[in-house]
Amino acid sequence: MPQIILGPQPKKSLDGSVKKAVFSFLEKLQADDTAPGLHIEPINGSHDPRVRTGRVSEFWRAVLVKVQGGGDAHYVYLGTFAHDDAIAFAKTASVRINPRNGIAELIQADLESRPEPSLPEATDTTPPQPPTVPAPEPLLPRRGVSLADLLELGIDPALAERAAGVAAGTETEAEDLLLDLAGQAEAAWQGNALVDLAVGTPLADVAAKLALPAEGPADPAASSDDSLLLEALQQPAARLDFHFFENNEELRAAIEDDDFGKWRVFLHPEQRDHATKARNGSFRLSGGAGTGKTVVLVHRARHLARRDPSARIILTTYNRTLAGQLVEQLRTLDPELPVHENLGAPGVFVGGIDQIARKVLQRGTARLLAGGDSPGSVATVLGARTAEVLGNTANARWDQAIAMVPGLPAELRSPTFFQAEYATVVLPNLVTQRDQYLRVRRPGRGTALSRPLRTAVWDVIEAYRASAAADATTDFEEKAMIAAVDLDAAAGAVVRSAPRPADHVLVDEGQDLTPARLLLLRALAEEGPDDLFLAEDSQQRIYGQKIVLSRYGINIRGRSRRLTLNYRTTAQNLRYAVGVLANEQFVDLDDESATVAGYRSARSGPPVIAEGLGSLAGEYKEAAELVRSWIESPERPTKPENIGLLVRDRSSGNRLVTGLAEHGVDARFVGSEMPAAPGKPVVMTMHRSKGMEFSKVVLFDISESSDPSWISSLPEAERADARLRDRSLIYVAATRARDELAILWKGSPSQVLPATTP
Structure with missing residues (x-):
């Protein structure tokens, strides 16, 4: 056949x-x-x-x-x-x-018939310069890559000769020219190779990433x-x-x-390797925005399901919205793949991590109550209280608990501080008594607490827990921790009440998960080959605190790799987004320095638009003109729904929709209860845009006056990390743009923006 x-x-x-x-x-x-x-x-x-x-x-x-x-x-x-x-x-x-x-390559006959160029003594493709200005040296030879090297790699001779001669006034300009040339390559692997070389990847590493054979046929x-x-x-x-x-x-x-073909079939060799390679234990795949981490996860889920149809696979992320996108991608990739909502059944279960916690707590085998020698999962995490835990505790409970402790110093009267302390110190250490809290270690917490301060903090935590217990509710962190304890208790029992619900757990956006959720992930599958596979990017951490996997039973030492080729964003947009992170120090999930070194784009495009206006009204007018110009462009019109206008919060988004309407642009604010509409530009918060992409993006009102005020309410020691998360948020928003990016502000620009447009 x-x-x-x-x-x-x-x-x-x-x-x-x-x-x-x-x-x-x-x-x-x-x-x-x-x-x-x-x-x-x-x-x-x-x-x-x-x-x-x-x-x-x-x-x-x-x-x-x-x-x-x-x-x-x-x-x-x-x-x-x-x-x-x-x-x-x-x-x-x-x-x-x-x-x-x-x-194997597709070529045109006229290209194949061109003679292989002889090696020139010198190559100068730059326009004539005044005698006092020396001609720039070509980029690749300056980096130790000659025409002979390109030919030996297998690059088409005509393309290799042009690439070896690329030069410009600045290194960035030369890189952009080489990226443009890479886009003209007949064979995709040749374009990928030139992209890598443009950002300084060593020749041997380029060949290894592409898994190029050492030689061609013995007989041509x-x-x-x-x-x-x-x-x-x-x-x-x-x-x-x-x-x-x-x-x-x-x-x-x-x-x-x-x-x-952009993501479903034509995988880069690096991506294919990560999607199919067997691992001895837990594995971490990191990479900047748009490098294809989610693509790898989706392909890996299919690979594992095909390798063993009886395998129980969980594909999860930090919220339902992204989980829904994963379902869509899986069904698009392979409509015959068994994707279901039954936790623990053969096939692929896709859901948000909080949805998984709830399903664990609802199992008939859950040991929430005391029984035999066990105090029960709820009491182990929260101390003595009702075992009714499925209701959700309102966020306002922290404000109310803080108000009940009048002696608390002003610098600690922040719900954000207590949420972080509770999630990173109290819950993962199963602290249920005051004396435990007075002794527990607090690694990674910026604010030092004396014994009297710990006592005051515990008073607030006790008030919070008592209020929730009276209402028979728990917050999402508590649910995750109770679920993790319950799974571990069942697995460790002499007579197991239920097996762990998964053989393989695949995790997207791992950098935004809290300790309780990581412990739940660890409890979902037994330790062993291909147990956990986490995809993350520390530069995209916009929720929670810095986390180190090894503290929560997830050992990835020696099993960690990084993707660096961005498939989504143009080089110009990516350079601007990375500029937002400049001079900041990031730590990854392995407690090592995370870097953007080598992060590059496979595409080139127009310069980033960065414009300050005199007023908010001016911003509305400029945003409307940009949107209209993109939609009505005679050369390359953009569908309205492929344009995203990203804002800091919902109220700003609603005002932007109104402001655009006053200038003749009918846009729609998209939230959890308000889906996108065909034929209308999309307005959404930057937080919600995580995991999305648009052809054209406007970051609206990124002004100094609009920087988040809540950061100043935190204890001084906590503010630096909060500012880092704010930078990451702008970085995430900027990398939603595939083709064109615009940043607007009124008055002075936000301090998170680069001083100049890269």
Whole structure:
């Protein structure tokens, strides 16, 4: 039975009716490639004798490359074109094996026929300069990468010669020119290689990241061997351009969705390795915004489910909104994957971590009450109180508890301080008595507490717990901790009341999880191979405190890797976002320094717009003009729903919607109870934008006067970390923009913004 391989698509878009006809054609081809109605025919005078065309309709023709291997025919689908265009393309298209490294590539005949350039003594591609100004040295040779190195790597000779000569007045300008050139590469792996080299990645590391074979075929003439070409098509670097379909639903999605190949099939070799490699224990994958951590998690969930259909897999993150997006991505990636809401059943359970805690507490086997020698999970965490814990404690309870302790110093009368103290010190250490709190260690807490201050703090905690117990409620931190204790108690019992509910736990946005939630994650699966897989980015921590995994039973020493290639954001947008984090120190979940070194984008775009206005009214007018210009652009109009306007809080968002309406722009504020609407620009808080992406983004009113005032209410020792989280929030918001980013403020800009636009 013939197999379809999706190859590079020179023609990017077809209308809906043509896409349906293309899928029907490929489905028939997969069933029987000898069917006469398909008209699979070679092309006279074609450069590659394997090239065929097939009849999609009277007007449309598919271009294919037939590769015979393993007894079955394989057809590389290169796109559908109008009849004459299909013939012209088919005559020049060729899928060949790169003679340097053995990677399959789609090339054009006129490119292949160009002679390999001789090594020049010197390359100067810069425009003439005044005699007093020396011409800039080309970027790659200055970094020790010669034309010969590029050719040895397997870069196309013409592309290599241009890349070796890229130079500009500044290093940043030269990097941008090289990024532009990378976008012109015929083979995706070559573009990726140039992106890495543009930011200074050593040549050997570039080859390792792409898993490039050390050499090509021993006999260059052997590239005509179909079995060798089939092997070359399956090389990790080739899989950036070529995908082998496993079922018709996957094929249909690829044909009918123009964005399909961007994340669902064409994985970078690094991503593919992380998605499929077996691990001896817990593993941490870090990476900046847009590097594909979530993509890896989704693919890994499918890989684990296929490897063992009986495996119980949990895919989770810190809230329901992001969990819902994970469900959508899983079902889009593989509609046949068993995705369900039954915790502990074979297949993939997807849910927010708080949803998981609730399900654990609702199990019939939960040991919440005292029994036998056990005090019960609730008393272990909270002390003696009712075991009714499913109600939710209101946040206002902290304010009320603080008000009940008049002797508390003013600098500690902050709900934010108490929430952090409770989540990072009291709950994970199972503190239920005053004397325990007076002795417990408080690593990572900025505010030092004397014994009298600890006594006063405990008075507030006791008041908070007593109030919640009277209402039979718990907060989310308490629920997570009780659930973790309950799972551990059941697993450690002589007669186990219930097994742990998972074999594998995959976690997105791990940097925003609190100790109780991490302990719950650890309790969901037994320690062992492929037990926990956490994806995180410490620079995106916008909730909670600094966390070290090893303190909560999650050992990742030696099993941690970082992704650095951003697939979402242009280099200009990324450079601005990273500038927000400049000169700040971040610590990752392994208690080591987290850095943005080597973080780079695969795309180039327009400069960032950073503009100060004299008033809020001026900001509204400018935002409306920007939105209108993007929607009405004659060259590249943007769909309104692909434009995001991000604000600090809901009230600012509602006012922005009104302000835009006064200037003729109909936008919609999107919140938990208010979904996005087709045909309208999206206004949402920066916190809610986590995990989202838009073509164009406006960060609205990032003014000094709009910086969060609550930070000043914290104890002095806690303010630096709060300011760091605020910087991370702006960084997260800025990296939601794929193509264009604008930042607006009134008066003076916020201190978190870069002093100049990078």
